[in-house]
Amino acid sequence: GDSVTQMEGPVTLSEEAFLTINCTYTATGYPSLFWYVQYPGEGLQLLLKATKADDKGSNKGFEATYRKETTSFHLEKGSVQVSDSAVYFCALSDASVLGSRLTFGEGTQLTVNP
Amino acid sequence: EPEVTQTPSHQVTQMGQEVILRCVPISNHLYFYWYRQILGQKVEFLVSFYNNEISEKSEIFDDQFSVERPDGSNFTLKIRSTKLEDSAMYFCATSSGRAVGTDTQYFGPGTRLTVL
Numbered sequence: 001g002d003s004v005t006q007m008e009g010p011v012t013l014s015e016e017a018f019l020t021i022n023c024t025y026t027a028t029g030y031p032s033l034f035w036y037v038q039y040p041g042e043g044l045q046l047l048l049k050a051t052k053a054d055d056k057g058s059n060k061g062f063e064a065t066y067r068k069e070t071t072s073f074h075l076e077k078g079s080v081q082v083s084d085s086a087v088y089f090c091a092l093s094d095a096s097v098l099g100s101r102l103t104f105g106e107g108t109q110l111t112v113n114p
Numbered sequence: 115e116p117e118v119t120q121t122p123s124h125q126v127t128q129m130g131q132e133v134i135l136r137c138v139p140i141s142n143h144l145y146f147y148w149y150r151q152i153l154g155q156k157v158e159f160l161v162s163f164y165n166n167e168i169s170e171k172s173e174i175f176d177d178q179f180s181v182e183r184p185d186g187s188n189f190t191l192k193i194r195s196t197k198l199e200d201s202a203m204y205f206c207a208t209s210s211g212r213a214v215g216t217d218t219q220y221f222g223p224g225t226r227l228t229v230l
């Protein structure tokens with residue numbers, strides 16, 4: 001079945017550092033890819049998405065590029081802020097099916113120190 | 115901006131009791147979902163619901179679980195006889211279901227269920 005693997009956490013960075021959170025996937029079909037973020041005490045919020053190969057999703061300074069050849073969707077941000085501290089989840093769904101389930105990675109806890 | 119809401123935010127129950135978790139989807143969305151996240155583990159899919167019936171369910175969604183949309187607005191998850199291992203955060207999500215390939219699920223804030 002489909003699966004998503006994220007880099008092990010937690011990740012601790014200083015403010016203004018560069019962030020990369022790795023995500024790779026295995027899918028039988030042709031997936032859409034997502035990053036969701038969960039701030040402390042809150043639900044899951046969509047951060048960005050990409051629906052086909054070579055698409056780049058971006059939002060709030062975060063970016064991720066859909067790489068079919070490496071089955072990856074790594075999340076990057078050039079300069080993190082304390083307010084970016086949260087848990088980040090990579091996820092996929094079957095792009096060919098309406099109402100397809102999301103399959104999530106393990107989540108990566110990010111802490112940004114001032 | 116429209117959002118998914120869930121009630122209650124926290125539910126404490128005794129093992130063997132029935133619980134009902136409630137969700138109000140975004141108004142023009144057609145697909146509804148339940149996920150759960152046991153503390154420290156992945157977010158797991160439970161069930162999806164479309165046109166008043168289950169469209170997909172996972173192996174976790176056994177006979178103890180049921181879903182319905184009783185009044186055209188609320189979407190509920192019922193656990194008939196709770197077990198200790200049902201303790202988790204339960205998330206409702208909805209999607210418009212109008213565009214294959216770009217459909218996006220929007221999540222509620224979750225209900226934390228604690229079974230004692």
